[in-house]
Amino acid sequence: MRFKAFCFGLFCILFALYIYTPIPDNIEERWKVMTMDAGARICVFVALFLENIGIMRFEEFISMLYTLDYTQPLSDEHLTVTDITFIDIPVRLYLPKRKSETLRRAVIYFHGGAFCFGSFKLTAYDLLNRWTSNRLDAVVVAVDYRLAPQHHFPAQLEDGMAAVKFFLQDKILRKYGVDPNRICISGDSSGATLTAAISQEVQNDPEIKRKIKAQALLYPALQAIDSYVPSHRENEHGILLTRDTCIKLVSLYFTKDEVLPQAMKRNQYMPLESKHLFKFVNWSILLPEKYRKDHVYTEPILGRTSYSLPGLMDNRASPLLAKDSQLQDLPSTYILTCQYDILRDDGLMYVTRLQNVGVQVFHDHIENGIHGALSFISPPFYLHVGFKIRDKYISWLDKNL
Ligand SMILES: *[C@@H]1O[C@H](CO)[C@@H](O)[C@H](O)[C@H]1NC(C)=O
Numbered sequence: 445m446r447f448k449a450f451c452f453g454l455f456c457i458l459f460a461l462y463i464y465t466p467i468p469d470n471i472e473e474r475w476k477v478m479t480m481d482a483g484a485r486i487c488v489f490v491a492l493f494l495e496n497i498g499i500m501r502f503e504e505f506i507s508m509l510y511t512l513d514y515t516q517p518l519s520d521e522h523l524t525v526t527d528i529t530f531i532d533i534p535v536r537l538y539l540p541k542r543k544s545e546t547l548r549r550a551v552i553y554f555h556g557g558a559f560c561f562g563s564f565k566l567t568a569y570d571l572l573n574r575w576t577s578n579r580l581d582a583v584v585v586a587v588d589y590r591l592a593p594q595h596h597f598p599a600q601l602e603d604g605m606a607a608v609k610f611f612l613q614d615k616i617l618r619k620y621g622v623d624p625n626r627i628c629i630s631g632d633s634s635g636a637t638l639t640a641a642i643s644q645e646v647q648n649d650p651e652i653k654r655k656i657k658a659q660a661l662l663y664p665a666l667q668a669i670d671s672y673v674p675s676h677r678e679n680e681h682g683i684l685l686t687r688d689t690c691i692k693l694v695s696l697y698f699t700k701d702e703v704l705p706q707a708m709k710r711n712q713y714m715p716l717e718s719k720h721l722f723k724f725v726n727w728s729i730l731l732p733e734k735y736r737k738d739h740v741y742t743e744p745i746l747g748r749t750s751y752s753l754p755g756l757m758d759n760r761a762s763p764l765l766a767k768d769s770q771l772q773d774l775p776s777t778y779i780l781t782c783q784y785d786i787l788r789d790d791g792l793m794y795v796t797r798l799q800n801v802g803v804q805v806f807h808d809h810i811e812n813g814i815h816g817a818l819s820f821i822s823p824p825f826y827l828h829v830g831f832k833i834r835d836k837y838i839s840w841l842d843k844n845l
Contacts, residue, residue, distance in 0.1 A: 530606070550584070553587065554638045576841070612624075612646075644763060663782050735792055
């Protein structure tokens with residue numbers, strides 16, 4: 445009893461501390477956003493506290509909270525929903541029940557969660573994928589993948605790639621009545637990193653016969669080599685995702701070694717031999733002026749660390765590091781960026797790079813958008829901006845797939 449009272453008291457104090465964290469003027473539903481942001485900050489505080497006193501790791505606590513929201517595969521009058529595996533990769537399959545005269549479109553979806561947590565089972569993803577399947581009369585395959593820090597890069601990517609390759613087989617497409625020429629891969633946040641990397645691999649691998657028609661990247665993370673681009677500076681204490689949390693989680697994708705996040709905070713973590721890669725993320729050239737503002741470009745300091753993490757230089761972890769020749773065959777691409785998002789500039793730079801090599805790109809920028817907004821399309825935590833993002837994405841898909 446006393447413990448519960450203590451916890452409640454602590455919660456109230458933290459809430460009172462965090463609720464007045466200033467947010468930008470044009471954010472809609474201000475009180476809701478401020479409340480949710482305070483909630484997120486409390487979770488981070490508790491997770492850090494538990495980690496510091498040695499009870500559990502930071503990401504274990506957050507992961508536990510996510511698990512509370514997992515859903516079962518529920519079919520309804522329109523859709524048959526089942527949890528199955530592709531080889532050994534768990535997927536949730538949404539098949540429209542209505543008879544179709546023609547083959548259907550298909551969407552393969554990768555959930556976000558910083559490579560450390562989440563699943564297609566989360567309510568918001570389940571709703572999004574149902575919605576996609578219903579709206580487009582499409583087959584939707586939502587893919588889970590092994591998570592960090594138990595599994596580091598490239599496990600997540602290998603799982604995603606294996607699921608996509610499995611689905612792209614003629615006999616599987618036939619089984620589900622899918623049109624091989626109308627397949628899209630989509631994802632949000634770290635799921636969009638996987639989407640971008642897998643699209644590059646599929647389109648450039650001569651052994652994969654079936655190619656994809658479209659890719660959709662929703663507030664994607666596309667590079668892990670420069671941790672001080674303008675959106676990192678502007679959103680250092682950003683809504684729902686701060687720079688410190690972002691660095692902590694991204695570094696777990698590569699290693700549990702605490703040296704990496706420390707060096708990342710100073711932007712002094714890349715090896716000397718990565719010098720040639722920085723032209724691919726040179727925001728002073730790749731960002732439109734509107735977003736560069738008066739930020740001053742400084743090259744990251746290289747060669748200050750002793751570890752060797754080849755993943756940091758790999759374009760499968762940072763799709764922005766692909767050469768132009770690896771980008772030019774990419775399919776029609778949808779990129780959505782949010783103004784108040786630490787990852788904003790990754791998406792913006794990819795728009796420029798793809799346009800430079802002639803890939804068809806459609807870009808939506810949400811002026812009052814925040815990172816992770818798509819996770820707020822289920823009550824009681826819904827936000828208008830979440831529905832706006834969903835609707836923009838679905839309407840692009842409907843026209844372009
Ligand atoms: C980045 O671009 C600036 C010009 O805006 C240039 O001076 C600098 O050398 C470039 N750095 C890299 C690593 O490409």
